[in-house]
Amino acid sequence: MVIKTMNSLIPSCSSPEDLKRVLQTLGSSWGDVVEDLERLEVIPLKGAMTNEVYQINWPTLNGEDVHRKVLVRIYGDGVDLFFNRDDEIKTFECMSHHGYGPKLLGRFSDGRLEEFIHARTLSADDLRVEETSNLIAAKLREFHKLDMPGPKKVLLWERLRTWLKEARNLATPIEQEEFCLEAIEGEIDFLEMNITWADQEIGFCHNDLQYGNIMIDEETNAITIIDYEYSSFNPIAYDIANHFCEMAANYHTDTPHVLDYTLYPGKEERRRFITKYLGSTGDATSEEEVDRLLDDVERYSLTNHIFWGLWGIISGHVNKIEFDYMEYARQRFDQYWLRKILLLDLPYRDSVNKDDSL
Known part of the structure; x- marks a missing residue:
């Protein structure tokens, strides 16, 4: 028009x-x-x-x-x-x-x-194409290695607590109860204590690697990652977990807020991505290294659900974009409680306190 x-x-x-x-x-x-x-x-x-x-x-x-x-x-x-x-x-x-x-x-x-980048924005289906997924894995590894200015400090836990405070300030009493916001601070503490350790790899993370933030030049197969609003230094496992969680979403439907976790990648698909990610620099990668990152990513998926659940509650009160933020938040928190039970069976490595992990 x-x-x-x-x-x-x-x-x-x-x-x-x-x-x-x-x-x-x-x-x-x-x-x-x-x-x-x-x-x-x-x-x-x-x-x-x-x-x-x-x-x-x-x-x-x-x-x-x-x-x-x-x-x-x-x-x-x-x-x-x-x-x-x-x-x-x-x-x-x-x-x-x-x-x-x-x-x-x-x-x-x-x-x-x-x-305006002359490339095609990916679709939800593109994330499941092995060749495209391999390109994303290699590009994400490159992204994580960027030497960005400023302190290389993990922002995840501080951001979660800040967003929790904002969510509590904005939520109605009914929403406070529905989303168990009084319990979330303890959940954040629990996760920080149990999935943080001194030897975790920290990188410059995108933190919102959904398909709409990835573009591909179909002539050269070059991948471009865009939109850096949420970017910060974080454990790389968190960023990969975010990408896997986004495979449950399709934001270009009549119900863009609805998530389908049957689409969450299975273990072999996750292993393939992580193997490609670690091997993209040309360094030798052991099965033990792949297994370790695979388990870490699953644990960090829990923080990802809290992260975007809190985002949904806050956005539902302040953002006027046509999107059912509260229902989105509800699905994220439901997934958190479900996955927490399942992931407790994963063997936890010795945790360290927060200060030692930064």
Whole structure:
């Protein structure tokens, strides 16, 4: 559709004039696009749950059929409860500087413009294609090895406790009881004590590696990981666990909040991914090393369910994107209690206290 006014261009943008100025500045630097912003074509991109994302097709002076493409990201309501936006922008710029992900083209008060990557965003089904999954495993290993600025400190436990506090502040008494929020602090303590140890590998983790944050160039098979809002240093086992948990989701259906845990990868599929992940650097990998990471990933899946369960409760109160956050949170916590019982049978290694593990 062709947009008539700037206000209708991005309906939820609270500062259309700011966006217009950024677009005009960008257009002037390019010099080959039409000046009339009314002729921009705007396409909402589905599947985003933290922000709203739009593709803009910008006609050039070379003809109506020739366009430059830009991605506009409108920050979701209340997202500052989840991460520091300035830190996220620094990460974005650092990643871009090192040749990862899109370039930052401009910022306005409640969003930003990004380079449009000419690659295909993966679908839920793509994660189950062995060749594609192997590419993701290798790329994730590369991502974890990035030497990002700042302290190499695990953020997971601090973030879980901060989000729990926010969830308690926002939840109604009925929700507090339904989600057993009074018990969750003890569960976080239990997990930190039992799955944290001195020799765990820490890396720069994406923390939200769902299929919509992975793109593939179908000519070169190059994988690009995008959207770094939740990125931080964490145990690599946590990030891999997050990726496996996301295989239960399909955010491009009529019920995007519904999770199907029958789609969670089986042991052999998980082993194949981890073997490819560890072996992608060319170093020799032992079966013992694979088995150890395989078990660690399963344990960290428990923290992943709490993480996104709390995210769902908070988002349900602050975010206006059309998504049933509370039902999503309910499924995550249900899965946590179910999986905790099953995973207690895994042999635990000697745990260490939190300070020794950082």
